[in-house]
Amino acid sequence: MQLNLNQQLKIYNSLSGDKEVFTPILDGNVGMYVCGPTVYSNVHLGNCRTFISFDLVYRYLKHLGYKVRYVRNITDVGHIEDDADEGEDKIAKKARLEKLEPMEIVQQYSVDFHQILELFNNMPPSIEPTATGHIIEQIETIKEIIANGFAYESNGSVYFDVVKFNENHNYGQLSGRNLDDMLANSRELAGQDEKRNSADFALWKRAEPEHIMRWPSPWGDGFPGWHLECTAMSTKYLGNHFDIHGGGMDLKFPHHECEIAQNEAATGHSPVNYWMHANMLTLNGKKMSKSTGNNILPREIFTGNNPFLSKAFSPSVARFFMLQAHYRSVLDFSDEAITASEKGYNKLMEAFATLEEITPAATSTLDIAAWKQLCYDAMNDDFNSPILIAHLFEAVKFANLLKENKETLTQADLDCMKKTLYSFTFDVLGLKDEKGQDGSNDKLEGVVNMLIEMRREARANKNFALSDEIRNRLTELGIELKDTKEGTTFSVK
Ligand code: AMP
Ligand code: ZN
DSSP states (O other), rough: OOOOOOOOEEEEOOOOEEEOOOOSSSSSSSEEOOOOOOSOOOOOOHHHHHHHHHHHHHHHHHHTTHHHHEEEEBSSSBBBBGGGGSSHHHHHHHHHHSSOOOOHHHHHHHHHHHHHHHHHOOOOOOOOOOGGGGGHHHHHHHHHHHHSEEEEETTTTEEEEEEEEESOOTTTTTTTHHHHHHHHHHHOTGGGGGGSSOOEEEEEEEEOOOOOSSOOOSSSSEOOOOOHHHHHHHHHHHOOOOOEEEEGGGGIIIIHHHHOOOOOOOOSSSEEEEEEEEEEEEETTEOOOOOTOOOOOHHHHTOOOOOSSSSSHHHHHHHHHHHHOOOSEEEOOHHHHHHHHHHHHHHHHHHHHHHHOOOOOOSSOOOOHHHHHHHHHHBBBOOHHHHHHHHHHHHHHHHHHHHSSSSSOHHHHHHHHHHHHHHIIIISSSSOTTTOSSHHHHHHHHHHHHHHHHHHHHHHHHHHHHHHHHHHHHHHHTTTEEETTTEEEEEEE
């Protein structure tokens, strides 16, 4: 297989706790599964960080020349509140509160998810299966696990027998937890009486008569457990043994630990070679989360319509802000931090125009090959995007020195620098030049600023009918005005 450049990609494997050289099962091909969203509310910026992290992984693998099959699911059933086995399904609960069909909730928030990820310039996965579309596969997996002696039926539900499994497998291999500690520390919870042990988890849950999301099964009407869907869907599309499985850090336990247990119980071997976990985006030092309300929605960033924000930021700036941290580091969101990212992003975009003005020379005074290698080294070191970005900023400096004739490049080196800068910025990091190539954005900005000025004059003259009309008509066109101490800014939805 023809791979790009001296690459020896290393990936931090959560299972071993080490950076390991990446060797795919099938030369030149990569199978990657990433846990998708539970579609019961708008995707928040924290969720987006995880999906952007894996979009970076996907893009870089493709850039290296791998043929990647990227499977990312939609969780539309089985995810119970608090990630527990007892309680209400998150989607069913939202449907009850909104007086809608569960599938209306699923549709509404799947559409939102897709729109937001597209705005962030995420590439769509190769396959996007849904849990409700794979009930038959999930039932088949349960049958295999029961047949192998690792699950039992209890009162119309089926539970995974963790204690039995742990006799000759290791429940806790991913999360580093110890089963004895888990058993000693767990309280008796409602519904636990159906389980042999408190650590057992549901593969199938009996549906109470009022439960809408239900399917027939050999154990009666019910619905699948949350962990099971990812086992069924990953192996259906990637095989029983595949390369990469990803998700947010908070999914390590119990979700991914249970996935490994289910796979080993069904097939006898571990499913995944490299487990990757993306770290959390925090707000005020606390994890962004749908359930606690401590979050910012992407649209609030794009419109500036949130008390945390002084102004609107474009999707590429928000994406750049996230990629300036390594995917395994916690990242705290703040107005100051994203404002700094915007400055950096603008500088990077300006470098492209600067490079167009450079005339090649007979000799090169800069070592472009070495610089290019550093860019690859950064990404080969467990997708280290902040280091890569530091090297891209080096290129911004080079561009300015070249413009001032303080350094020179031959035509070949100049072409190489442009091509490398372009492909890392746009193809690998997935940024977009939001200014646009045709200057239409500058014209729009000029027109809207003219209207903002007219509105300011109308207000000064107490002509509030006119000032309101200007704001409302702009809103209808998808242009939001935001009044701040420093003046009025606008954002385009
Ligand atoms: P959910 O829709 O809650 O199932 O979450 C979808 C994905 O977002 C999962 O991979 C989570 O681990 C991830 N996630 C949730 N909260 C955050 C956060 N604050 N920062 C980064 N990723 C998150
Ligand atoms: Zn999953």
